[in-house]
Amino acid sequence: MSTARHPHEDLISHLTRTSALGPGEAARVVADVLAYFSEPAEAFVRRRHVELKAAGLVNDEIFPRIAVELRARRVAAPELSLRQLRRIVYG
Numbered sequence: 001m002s003t004a005r006h007p008h009e010d011l012i013s014h015l016t017r018t019s020a021l022g023p024g025e026a027a028r029v030v031a032d033v034l035a036y037f038s039e040p041a042e043a044f045v046r047r048r049h050v051e052l053k054a055a056g057l058v059n060d061e062i063f064p065r066i067a068v069e070l071r072a073r074r075v076a077a078p079e080l081s082l083r084q085l086r087r088i089v090y091g
Helices: 009-018 023-037 041-054 059-072 082-090
Strands: none
Touching: 009 023, 041 059
């Protein structure tokens, strides 16, 4: 029997208590949400541009809209090298 805890076990327990989700479904929802919010900014911009273009918008409408959406969205931090991390701290 495994004693390893899911890293988001408290959230999964909360979801199973407050919704009709079972533990497996709640774990999948948590994984989906984490994947959604771990999308890098560049990938988000590209994806939204394609979606908005497909909806019939033109670039003059698309880019201001993406800028607003991006300010309100949590996105994954860029992957930084050790040198870049040092430069953040020490300049």
